[in-house]
Amino acid sequence: MSTFKQHSVLPGFNLALGFTLLYLSLIVLIPLSAAFIHTAKLSWPEFWNTVTAPRVIASYRLTFGASLAAATVNAFFGLLVAWVLVRYPFPGKRLVDALIDLPFALPTSVAGITLTAIYTGNGWIGQYLEPMGIRIAFTPAGVFVALTFIGLPFVVRTVQPVLEEIEQELEEAAAMLGATRWQTFRHIIFPAVLPALATGFALAFARAIGEYGSVIFIAGNIPMISEITPLLIITKLEQYDYAGATAIATVMLVISFTLLLFINLLQWQARRHNTKV
Amino acid sequence: MSIEICHLSKQFGSFSALNNINLKINPGELLALLGPSGSGKTTLLRVIAGLEKADSGQVLFNRKDSTDKPIRDRQVGFVFQHYALFRNMTIFENVAFGLRVRPKKQRPDSREINRRVTGLLQLVQLDWLADRYPHQLSGGQRQRIALARALAVEPGILLLDEPFGALDAKVRKELRAWLRKLHEDMHMTSIFVTHDQDEALEVADRVVIMNRGCIEQVGTPGEVYEKPANPFVYEFLGHVNLFHGRVHQGHAWINGLKIDVPEHAGAEDLNAIAYVRPHDIEVNRISNGEPALAARVVHILAIGPVVRLELAGKDKESPDSIHAEISKERFRELQLARGDQVFIRPRRLDLFPDQAPDGLMH
Numbered sequence: 001m002s003t004f005k006q007h008s009v010l011p012g013f014n015l016a017l018g019f020t021l022l023y024l025s026l027i028v029l030i031p032l033s034a035a036f037i038h039t040a041k042l043s044w045p046e047f048w049n050t051v052t053a054p055r056v057i058a059s060y061r062l063t064f065g066a067s068l069a070a071a072t073v074n075a076f077f078g079l080l081v082a083w084v085l086v087r088y089p090f091p092g093k094r095l096v097d098a099l100i101d102l103p104f105a106l107p108t109s110v111a112g113i114t115l116t117a118i119y120t121g122n123g124w125i126g127q128y129l130e131p132m133g134i135r136i137a138f139t140p141a142g143v144f145v146a147l148t149f150i151g152l153p154f155v156v157r158t159v160q161p162v163l164e165e166i167e168q169e170l171e172e173a174a175a176m177l178g179a180t181r182w183q184t185f186r187h188i189i190f191p192a193v194l195p196a197l198a199t200g201f202a203l204a205f206a207r208a209i210g211e212y213g214s215v216i217f218i219a220g221n222i223p224m225i226s227e228i229t230p231l232l233i234i235t236k237l238e239q240y241d242y243a244g245a246t247a248i249a250t251v252m253l254v255i256s257f258t259l260l261l262f263i264n265l266l267q268w269q270a271r272r273h274n275t276k277v
Numbered sequence: 278m279s280i281e282i283c284h285l286s287k288q289f290g291s292f293s294a295l296n297n298i299n300l301k302i303n304p305g306e307l308l309a310l311l312g313p314s315g316s317g318k319t320t321l322l323r324v325i326a327g328l329e330k331a332d333s334g335q336v337l338f339n340r341k342d343s344t345d346k347p348i349r350d351r352q353v354g355f356v357f358q359h360y361a362l363f364r365n366m367t368i369f370e371n372v373a374f375g376l377r378v379r380p381k382k383q384r385p386d387s388r389e390i391n392r393r394v395t396g397l398l399q400l401v402q403l404d405w406l407a408d409r410y411p412h413q414l415s416g417g418q419r420q421r422i423a424l425a426r427a428l429a430v431e432p433g434i435l436l437l438d439e440p441f442g443a444l445d446a447k448v449r450k451e452l453r454a455w456l457r458k459l460h461e462d463m464h465m466t467s468i469f470v471t472h473d474q475d476e477a478l479e480v481a482d483r484v485v486i487m488n489r490g491c492i493e494q495v496g497t498p499g500e501v502y503e504k505p506a507n508p509f510v511y512e513f514l515g516h517v518n519l520f521h522g523r524v525h526q527g528h529a530w531i532n533g534l535k536i537d538v539p540e541h542a543g544a545e546d547l548n549a550i551a552y553v554r555p556h557d558i559e560v561n562r563i564s565n566g567e568p569a570l571a572a573r574v575v576h577i578l579a580i581g582p583v584v585r586l587e588l589a590g591k592d593k594e595s596p597d598s599i600h601a602e603i604s605k606e607r608f609r610e611l612q613l614a615r616g617d618q619v620f621i622r623p624r625r626l627d628l629f630p631d632q633a634p635d636g637l638m639h
Contacts, residue, residue: 167359169359170361172328172361173355173357173362173363173426174374175328176353176354177375177378177426177430178378179349179375179378187363187374187378188365192364
């Protein structure tokens, strides 16, 4: 233990570490381990049958697929929004900046109902899409739309401060060396924001996987087609199948944790040489 | 490459950063832009680089108008004060960047890039750092890499913005000498910005002294030091004593001291400022008959071959403190101690009369 300890003008390392571990245990680890313990009531074959039922597999596919797609779209457009907010002065900029946080603050069910109303066959946007044969509400596409909506602020808010910190000098130096604008972005700016972008992506992705409120309204929840995994868990709970619900939850947990760990490792790699000098 | 700057002006809002600047820079010259902060020296450098657009006026490279030439086509190397190295790239990749971003047709193959980058790293004596990242280098090393990177694209002009500004005194001194030597080897037209007069005088072939967006004086280090054009240059180059006095028909009265100034024979009872360098002040123990000012020794700094004295004038018109420099031998001869009374006389002074007669000043 003492090898980790570094001298500091602010004492209290032991206390702080102790508190951190206690807090993490109470808030995160104990509830999570309860999920595992509950799952243990099932035998292996029971567990396996529960978590690999076709309906459940379809829901994994939708949940992780739509989350990945939404997080990817958010990473791209979130970077763009952050870029515009950081680089260009325009009237109403503060208002736009404040709007970004709205998906954070809005109750998710409100977001879900609103999105559904807009995208149904007679909604504002739906009425134009429907004749073209594009249906958003009550399809997997609707799930994707809802997840994109709730994920945007994660990317913008993580990338924005990093973009603000990139010195103008670096871009000028690249230009003086003959780089085109695209080359400057590709080789100078993008590597600098990549770790933050990865964080934003991971946060948006994680949030999307766990999202429930906004999705169930717009998804239509048709089994095998537009049913997300969190909904299946709720359904099982309503049927008093606690062990089955926690079994699915455990699988989600393991997949989410693996993915997040992987993203964090990538990020750690990218950050290694990006230390500010 | 020669550079010519014609009637260049630039405003930032109501602040005039450059005010009708005219300047010619000869091929192969090492020029210093010297001035206090806000004097427009960095703006001028950035306009030459194309990083800033002037409101009016022209920049000519080799007598060709290049005012609106895109940055990429200017063939200018630029070294930033804070190095601006690319953090996500190794030192090698930083230096190679300018070659790698070239269009396919002009891009050297990887063996050629390798050869050139290694050559440049040897030139700045840091080839052993090729695989490191910028944050693993010291400030002086980073600045040398920044220079190597700027040279990699074989520019016709090298521009350096306060290149040693962020370094500590010892490294600064080393790099100054090193830059001077590098310039002698390469003979590339170079301009560097600095607010450090020693740096400008020591390194440059010619010094341009700027103030409030205007050029105050252009000359060799010797010229600007020996013959400052005006009071600003005198005070900016530093280390000078200032006396207030009057001048009338070739004679100046400074604190009661009458001094002949034949070059001001036409002056009719004007207020004047006189500048005397510390080493031009003669210090005596006793009045040897010649007119002299009485003063008291306040402080003695006897380190090195030159002894610096801080003196206080006896009569209340003289400046609060007068700085004098005498040789160690002279100091021993005089056997001065703090509190001693001495007599001082300027051996040489520069006098700047007010343009308007006294009566019109008020």
